[in-house]
Amino acid sequence: MSVSYASRNGDIPAVVDFSLTLRRGEAHGLVGESGCGKSTVALAIMRFLGTAGRVVGGEILFHGRDLLTMTGAQLRRIRGAAIAMIYQEPMSSLNPSMTVGAQLIEVPLCREGVRRREADARARQMLERVRLADAGRIMRSYPHQLSGGQQQRIVIAMALLSNPEILLLDEPTTALDVTVEAGIVDLIRSISAEFGTAMLYISHNLGLVRETCDRITVMYSGEAVEVGPIAAVFRGMRHPYTRGLFAAIPTLGTDKTTHPLAAIPGTLPSPRARPPGCVFGPRCTSFVAGRCDTNPVALRGIGPADDAEAADRHASRCLRIGEIDWTAPVTAAAGRPAPVFGEVVLEVRDLTKHYRRVVANDGLTFDARQGETVAIVGESGCGKSTFARILMGLVEATSGSIELAGLELSRRPVTRRSRATIRSLQMIFQNPFDTLNPSRSVGSQIARVIRKCGGERNEARIQERMFELLDLVKLPRDVAGRRPRQLSGGQKQRVGVARAFAGKPAVVVADEPLSALDVSVQAAVTELLIDIQRQEGTTLLFISHDLSVVRYVSDRVVVMYLGQIMEQGRTADVFAPPYHPYTEALLAAIPIADQRFVKRKVLLTGEIPSASDPPPGCRFFTRCSHRITGTCDVSAPPVQQFAAEHRIACHLPRTHLLAMQPIFEGRDTTS
């Protein structure tokens, strides 16, 4: 199958020569970075390509009938009923002006014309099957009254109500928190077993695909570059792009001092200007001129099962399958020296912030030393962004103190801070598309910071410094004259990094700086950030919800839940037992892409309570699997000290905490 989008400047090929077979009850993962055409594949199957998209070649057979030649009426019978799709944003998939129940009942009412009473019963039953307790209340609620996880479960229930044979899931958990994501992933996995539904699971996260799917297709620039059973691909990948993706994600085997991440060099080619021959050629380290860039490469089977139709076929679009040493590790740079920490530069004591009734931060206490990376981890609503705003002086704290090099900042807004204080505290923002002013050139925005924070007046020197900063973040100097819209997401984030470091700050706050970037770009920006931090000796406060990145980047971790610190300590201590029960659940929610490790399962029940009405006692007790009724719901937990600086706020007896099993365990990969 091939898909093109018509545009004013001719057709843009989005998907080229793509083949996929989906069997009953099978879950197939479709992985690739943004712009590789994975969503286009799903939309083409639904024939929802819009006015510009067109399937230009091939066929889409559903039970032997070609969907492409069907009429509108025939298609309507298949869409929704036989093939259902679930999108990324649950909120925009539900009608906000109808109750959930009315929307669910609609499905059997319209599809099968059953009685209202029966439709209602079926909807309730389905809500129970997607593990939503209290079906009656949920049926009467409007979508906005439910949490993101509940909404996504309802969308799944709605799709399952018509008993589809194929379920297309387009990044169904990307908008959700990690512990909620783990629940949905668990549900999706059980669906294929229980209902026998075939699933196409689209994701950018290799770990998630490994945990949910049976087979995987890796896409790059509109082509399927590697196809195969999960186990075969994850154990022995046979395409340089797949291998590059694996080297770019922080796994349990990587480490910023000994095993740094390797970013894939170069950028994704524009679909208009695909390179001849192998599309990955220009970015491939095993590229051979004259061979890889002549003829288009076809998918070739690997190993004994070289039959193109074999069920467990493993195939790759690489000419040099037999020549590359696939076992050799992809090493980018050599390791770095271990970090050296200086004096404590940032001291946070009992910091509390109330927004009327909402307690956003409650008694935060931690330190950060010079040159250290301190990660603040937690799910949405845990107060990590509020802390960043207090630190930057955008809001004032209610009580407690923040001392930066001996200067009290908690109730001093940015307008009342001295030039030196402002310079020593800078921030990197989350959304690369939002971090730069779209109507000013990149150079002028960096120069503004130098002028404002560097105290420099000489125009020639400002420009020199601006160019130095662009060199520092490895961007070409001519980027200075461009507008942000002419830059890619990764380039914009690099400019964001350059801008933050322009005034030689002592502390840089990075608020989810990587979460909006693609895997390979993420690796490059991560490495860049660590390098610059080392070079400048800056303290980095790394705010994130992604524990695998945190484990890689940070030296110390602070785990937050509903405004309070649950656990803090050195990264190695936090990622090993004893755990706080919440940390345990967070760790268990990390999708692991590394075949060499197995993970213990910990599933949290319930949803994150509202911050305006936090539970009494321990904030976490409503979802905790270890809770002691009568203690946890009454009094605040004591802080227990373990290894040096490793502190856990929990009621559980010390012996119980110490007896916890590790979440990850290495396993023998020879089998």
Add this chain to the structure above:
Amino acid sequence: MSSRAAPGGRRFQRPLTRTETWVTLLALIWLPLVAYVMFRPALGPAAPYLLLPAGPAVIVTYIMAVRRWHESRIALIGVTLVGFWLLVAVTVPYLPIADPNKPLVPLVPPATIRQGMLFVLGSDVRGRDILSRTLWGCQRVLVWGITATAVAYGVGAGFGLVGGYLGGWWDELVSFVGNIFLSFPVMVLFILVLDVLGPSGFNIILAVTCSSAPIIMRIVRGLALDARSRDYIQAAQTRGEHPLWIMLVELLPNVRGPLIVDACLRLGYTTVAITTLTFLGLGLQPPDPDWGLMIKEAAPAALLWKYSYMLIVPSLAVSSLILGFNFTADGLREMSQRD
């Protein structure tokens, strides 16, 4: 005009952008026109030469606009209509037409020769040439209409930014005052202002500002509220920028898209308002030609079908100008949605 950086130069800071070319051209047209229409007595003998450079500037602007917006047919029609009237406004003193205020032969039907003169569109009750009056009339409508809209925009955008960006107490105050103004019917507001202060061009500007600025304020306030939470605004805040800098440099340029569209529509409304006011005798005063005035003076005579041309010609002129503004707005909106 390119924004490429020239290493070693200072061009990366202030490249001569397209925007600046536009601003220069518009200033070249606008300033002489305003001076010519509003302050002609003060100019003395220099007056006739003032508009000479504006003519070519209008043509260049028109060509630039066509090249930029050639994708949208509706915008092209709009720009052509507005461009035509602008060209007329700046070249009318040099056109070989009769004096608009001089009584020649009364009640001449269109396309007739009387006393050795061709009356292309006829003459009015007092014998003045309608073609000449229509062409001269566009000067006053354009100048006062656009100036009034611009002033309303300045006031409205200023308060909107303050309300939307600073929020809190400022927002309450600005919104409250805006709501009071909005609670008056527009016509009542106009009549009130012009009745109390007396009819004159500057009071028209005041009246239009009173009626339009609160609406503009609401639009800008909404856009500013949305843009305020953007990361680049927070980045500016965390480096300690002055609120004025943030509002004018970081915020305003990024909400200009919807504002330009609204400004084109609002120019249409203002043109209607000014013509209506003159028609009611509250606006610009005779004898200088003005479309609203022409319609007013023609109204009694036009009861006879024979003399209806006196009414139709200025009415068509007003309609074509308003249509031009509205088409431009539609075209701009269409293009902004396309990409």
